[in-house]
Amino acid sequence: MDSTPNIAKIGALLGDNARARMLSSLMHGKALTASELATEAGITAQTATTHLAKLEAGGLLQMRRQGRHKYFALAGEEVATLLESLMGLTTSHEPLRTQTGPRDEQMRQARVCYNHLAGNRGIQLYDHLTGSGKLVDEGGSLLITAKGEHFVNEFGIDLDTLRASRSPLCRSCLDWSERRTHLAGSLGRAFFERFERLRWLKRVDGSRVVKFSARGEREFDSAFTVY
Amino acid sequence: MDSTPNIAKIGALLGDNARARMLSSLMHGKALTASELATEAGITAQTATTHLAKLEAGGLLQMRRQGRHKYFALAGEEVATLLESLMGLTTSHEPLRTQTGPRDEQMRQARVCYNHLAGNRGIQLYDHLTGSGKLVDEGGSLLITAKGEHFVNEFGIDLDTLRASRSPLCRSCLDWSERRTHLAGSLGRAFFERFERLRWLKRVDGSRVVKFSARGEREFDSAFTVY
DNA sequence: TGAATGCTTCGGTTACGATCGAACTATGGA
């Protein structure tokens, strides 16, 4: 059994500039979409597609579909280690990689994502709902419980209207800044609209950033405590 | 400062089949000559030259000239680690690499190398001579001391004759099986001839293996104790 | 000195893979 073909194959994967750039922009551990990775690598979407397919087939990346998006992340700890030791070999010892995460702290806190709430606040919402048994994850799909229905209606959201729409009610969405899931789907959107109407938050125009008011923050925290 | 070009560069080095094979045949830690590496990789000497130059320039290999040979070894522990983690990624977990060292135990013990003694016995000789102050390493070149001259003459080797030849008297030679140095040069050859004449050893014909007699072994050991 | 051996340089061929334009499918939301 000769294992050298394998090492050459992995090496070849790492040996392309575009792919290398993709991989290192994933070093911070978070997932990125195909087009984001294309931009990172400075190539077109078509080219990115083929690269990403190769990287996934080679076991370096892990993919997760999310609606019309594809989120890619490093396949595991070993891959990250490999990349680190590669970087360590040449650039002995630069400070490890410039922060590629969300440059803007505000954005990391709260932002809009397809009209629902993302960022730390979005995660808080999601964690509260699942942690308190209002939503449950049934084999990948998110379901609302009786308790959840009650809570949502109490909160001023008309579930029946939402159900009339064809789009899925609950849906988890991978958060690119925190690599955690938050609530998407029509329920997610409804929550966001409700927050706006309650004046808990306001969108900063021309950006995806969402700004909470002081009162909004307080009331959000008390409504969605995380256990 | 973007470090991705570097990782791509190293990746590209690893990404060629011939180079990968060369690297993994060096995994056991010992040094190989350019032509041995060419054979390992299944390519011609010309092609090997360019590959080896790239690997050395890329900091993956370390080279040491030795007469008309060039010995290559992995540049360091980090390189070995990198290769291991690469292999680990795909072939989770084959036993690490087939033994590429000298297949023949006899050969590992004692053999001829340019008419001087190599293998464990050669190392023993070398270690004795340097350890007892008969030879000293002066900035890479090996010199004989007064004590050494006395010893050599006592042993039945005519130093003056050796000095008349144009070839260097003392010379250290990297041992491919043990990655240690042993004595080469005309003195090395003279020792070997003397051992033959004393009937301490005999060459096994058609091979580089050298066989010690029981008496030879005993006397060799007492003459060349290692401290 | 000359023969043998190890390595290198040069030139030309060949194969592979990165790239993108254009046209396509799939998904989400109105």
Added chain:
DNA sequence: TCCATAGTTCGATCGTAACCGAAGCATTCA
């Protein structure tokens, strides 16, 4: 039902690098 957006497939182009034959150095040893 329809639009906008994310990602894919196809085909053609282009550059790079691996490869070897042949001839050239360099070293050892007689």
